[in-house]
Amino acid sequence: MPKVGRLAVTIALLVAVAGGLAFAVATLTSQPEAAVYTATPGRPVEVTMQTVGSYGHGIHDTWVSYLTRSQGSEWLHTTVWQVPAHTRVDVTIYQYDSGSPLRNQQIGMVQGTIGDLATLNGKSFRVINANVGNGVAHTFSIPSLGINVPLYGNNPNANLCAAAPCTTASPHNIIKFSFMSPGPGSYPWQCFVPCGLGFLYGNGGPMQTVGWMDGFMKVAA
């Protein structure tokens, strides 16, 4: 091969490697769009989410997922949201998925919320025994803040919503709880139920992906 040819091949390989690296970095560091919640002085911030058993769109249409509703009442496929610091956060979760017994019943207890309580369809509760009834579908947990709320499951034999965003016409449970936001920072949150159906031990896919069953609570000053 002539010298010019070797040089061209070398440059092409370098460009390909650099492009691959740039793509990998961009992919690994990208995050879904954040839903930003602003507070009215003296009023709590209201964060609304939903959980759906299968997202129903795109290449991961069978993946289980959280969605977040923006302050403009638009459902966003994101698990990244921002709240102000040292503010009461009132969370409402519309839970559309079926439940099951828990791998670890420790996450069946409400902890870290105001009063260590949550409400299920308007009724206050502290513990869900996942071995009876519909079990637990998911949890909302911020481990660094000690927050854990189990989300009661729906009857798996019901006609459950299978494409997000779901509406309240589908079987659902409404779980509400409140907590105080901490100081500024970025706090990972997640579902602790290994709900990645089809993955070994249920811990792959959506359980390992921000925007599905993991996210960030960003706290702004």
Added chain:
Amino acid sequence: MPSESTGQSEPSSGGTSPSVSGPERTTDGQVDDTHHWWRIIGFWVVMSAIADPLFYYLAGPHIPPGTMSNVAQGAQFDFNILIVAALPVMLAVWIYMGYAIVNWRASRNGPEPIGGPRARSNIPIQTTWIVFTTALVLFLFGFGTYELVQPGGAGGGQGPSPIWTPASHDVLPIQVIGQQWKWTYRYPTFGGFETTQLVVPDHTAIAFHVTSLDVVHDFWVYQLGVKADANPGQDDVAFATPQQLGTFVVRCDELCGLWHGAMYNYGSVLRSAKFESWAEATEKRLAENTKFLPAFAWTYTPDANGADGGYYPDNVDPYSTVETYGATQPGEPLPSTKTTKN
């Protein structure tokens, strides 16, 4: 003897290498009767005699992981001994190198400093070096092995079959359960409650029973000198006796998935009486959930059938074929009495 590399018959630099056999001639034919070797040894002995105690008594008490537990203190002692042994070796190299640079460097207009006596083997020096370093390595091997297996030594994770167990019969067992991505702790002697808080009493032997509900994690309590793999289906035991009050950090030290970096929390060492109060209050506070937990077991059997359970008995679980959870029970009965250490 002519040098094979240069064919020169005399040393080719402005000096000679250290000799233990007597004076040598320099390049200008002068006899160099300087006792380089003894100078270097003397300087090395003095420097080592100063550096070792300075390090041991000034820096030693601050060497990680500190003295928060007997195991951490053992690890600190071992690190200090290793450094005390290594310092003279480092000083020997540095002093020899510095001495050589000052005394035997090539002069600007001098001959090429290759070959000559320094290119030949020097049996006494080589023998001394080999004997000295072999003795040092053998000592460190013996010391390290002894420290690893002796009670309260530096062996952080003692594993599923500990070589030694604490002499005290007043051991507090705490089960450490890794899961993506947090640690939970079960206290079998306090009704088996499970919590995200790790609280331990001071001056009490703790047996950490480390396991996992999913992938491999690693339980690392840096300040207590405890580090043990959390493997699913395995009960890795690590012992430590806290001897200082305060807080410590618990980290996962095995890359375990998306939030591995966030898989840490803080624990604390309390006085025994305060610990008893905390444990009893926590047992009461968590009672309404503890009654739904399975009875305590050293390990739990994973079930890869689906997205849900299998580690715990769940007769209503349509996915699980596992009706019972306990995979491995130790030969000894589960502790049934609370710690009474005060």
